[in-house]
Amino acid sequence: MKIRVDHWWNLASLLVVPILGYLLLRGTLSLPLFSALLATWLVVGWIFNRSSLYLLIGLYDHLLRKDYASAPGWYQKAADKETTYHQAYASLGRLALHEGDYQEAVRQLQNALERAPGDRLARISLALAYLKLGDYTRAEAVLRELLKARGDYALAHAALGLVMREQGRPQEALEASREAVRLDPRLDLAYHTLGEIHLQRGELPEAEDCLDKALAVDPRSPDGLFWMGELRLRQGRKEEARKLLERALGNKQVGEKFSNVGIDQILDKLALITGRKE
Numbered sequence: 001m002k003i004r005v006d007h008w009w010n011l012a013s014l015l016v017v018p019i020l021g022y023l024l025l026r027g028t029l030s031l032p033l034f035s036a037l038l039a040t041w042l043v044v045g046w047i048f049n050r051s052s053l054y055l056l057i058g059l060y061d062h063l064l065r066k067d068y069a070s071a072p073g074w075y076q077k078a079a080d081k082e083t084t085y086h087q088a089y090a091s092l093g094r095l096a097l098h099e100g101d102y103q104e105a106v107r108q109l110q111n112a113l114e115r116a117p118g119d120r121l122a123r124i125s126l127a128l129a130y131l132k133l134g135d136y137t138r139a140e141a142v143l144r145e146l147l148k149a150r151g152d153y154a155l156a157h158a159a160l161g162l163v164m165r166e167q168g169r170p171q172e173a174l175e176a177s178r179e180a181v182r183l184d185p186r187l188d189l190a191y192h193t194l195g196e197i198h199l200q201r202g203e204l205p206e207a208e209d210c211l212d213k214a215l216a217v218d219p220r221s222p223d224g225l226f227w228m229g230e231l232r233l234r235q236g237r238k239e240e241a242r243k244l245l246e247r248a249l250g251n252k253q254v255g256e257k258f259s260n261v262g263i264d265q266i267l268d269k270l271a272l273i274t275g276r277k278e
Contacts, residue, residue: 076088086122110126122145126147127159131162145161153183153185154183178190188214188224191211214227215228223248229244248266
């Protein structure tokens with residue numbers, strides 16, 4: 001099997017960078033020598049594998065600095081430099097999904113999957129982009145195809161539960177979401193779906209159990225906080241509901257984890273509590 005230069009550099013980096021860091025922490029390398037060796041390694045990457053460096057800079061801007069204006073440019077440079085580099089297209093697609101540009105998300109994720117059909121996360125992201133566009137048929141088809149190949153993929157079951165719920169098929173949504181948490185008990189996306197459906201059915205104790213589990217996994221989740229706020233509102237605990245919804249609104253505007261609850265939904269619910277909604 002032929003190993004491309006970019007693959008070789010990426011694999012070698014998984015060894016080189018941690019080893020250099022370990023030697024620095026042990027005191028075997030001085031900081032100047034560590035810096036010189038790391039710079040040399042990056043120069044090698046710049047010469048032979050510039051696309052990976054562009055991608056890494058994009059990931060740094062995207063995930064750490066939350067600079068959503070700069071990151072797409074680096075991802076695009078990575079894609080332009082190496083047109084077979086599917087990670088760049090997948091990153092562009094996920095960023096577009098987060099930013100709400102769902103048509104662009106579909107385009108970039110399709111580009112990624114043309115180059116790497118086995119990228120499961122890209123398939124999940126593509127299904128979620130179709131879901132946001134209201135194309136439930138395609139969203140379901142993407143997930144069914146994925147589950148046909150990997151029936152034990154919990155995230156695909158959770159995403160399918162979300163699609164089923166949006167299609168008005170609550171029983172199938174419950175079944176898919178329950179299978180997701182059976183396979184992965186820490187999958188908060190599935191707990192959100194379960195909690196929402198129990199709320200819609202008026203099954204408040206069951207809803208609270210699911211939402212407690214969701215928030216135990218991710219206490220900052222806008223969706224988990226929103227649905228817990230909705231639960232507290234139905235229980236007549238308006239002040240608790242207001243605080244939960246305010247936290248959901250604050251967390252909605254930072255980070256990039258997929259969220260199915262829109263800012264308008266949160267604002268409308270807050271307006272209802274504060275009496276500003278006409």
